[in-house]
Amino acid sequence: MKKSFVVLLLVASLLLVACGTAEIPVTEAPASSEATSSQSSAVVESSAVAEASSSEAPASSEASSSAEAAPADVVEVQVVLGDNWVQSSITTFKVGVPYRLVITNSGGRVHNFNIHPVAEKSDAGIQFALDNALLSVPDSQLRPGSQVVVDFTFTQAGNFEFSCLIPRHFKSGQYFEVTVEP
Numbered sequence: 001m002k003k004s005f006v007v008l009l010l011v012a013s014l015l016l017v018a019c020g021t022a023e024i025p026v027t028e029a030p031a032s033s034e035a036t037s038s039q040s041s042a043v044v045e046s047s048a049v050a051e052a053s054s055s056e057a058p059a060s061s062e063a064s065s066s067a068e069a070a071p072a073d074v075v076e077v078q079v080v081l082g083d084n085w086v087q088s089s090i091t092t093f094k095v096g097v098p099y100r101l102v103i104t105n106s107g108g109r110v111h112n113f114n115i116h117p118v119a120e121k122s123d124a125g126i127q128f129a130l131d132n133a134l135l136s137v138p139d140s141q142l143r144p145g146s147q148v149v150v151d152f153t154f155t156q157a158g159n160f161e162f163s164c165l166i167p168r169h170f171k172s173g174q175y176f177e178v179t180v181e182p
């Protein structure tokens with residue numbers, strides 16, 4: 001009598017489990033058949049385990065904040081190179097102020113980027129510009145679509161140019177004059 005009661009209880013609880021977990025995929029069925037070999041309390045136990053595992057808190061991952069932001073006193077400048085033109089978001093600079101030049105080649109051709117005193121648009125001028133450049137970013141870093149970030153601080157006042165010194169480009173207008181104040 002007692003044994004049949006246990007069996008009944010098992011069947012009843014199995015039915016309950018079957019009804020209550022209708023949405024559980026078939027692949028999880030073996031877990032309930034396992035319970036039939038042991039006592040009815042096993043069903044309770046297994047559901048308790050399921051509850052425990054489902055309420056298990058996911059490992060809280062500390063958000064690794066990559067502090068790449070520029071310090072507050074750095075002034076960001078957007079410099080855009082196109083096909084034979086240059087633009088800068090700032091045209092008047094100051095000696096001693098740290099600038100962060102974000103240089104983007106938006107053109108379809110390779111360019112380079114230079115800062116130098118105002119130069120003649122001739123071969124001699126290009127040589128002068130190269131010889132007196134304060135900064136030069138080579139062609140290899142400024143392919144179409146490339147972006148280069150350079151921190152730069154002027155140490156002397158005067159009139160300078162942002163340019164691409166590929167001869168044909170410079171001669172056809174790829175320069176932008178800027179002023180540096182003391």
Ligand SMILES: [Cu+2]
Nearest residue numbers: 111164166169
């Ligand atoms: Cu160019």
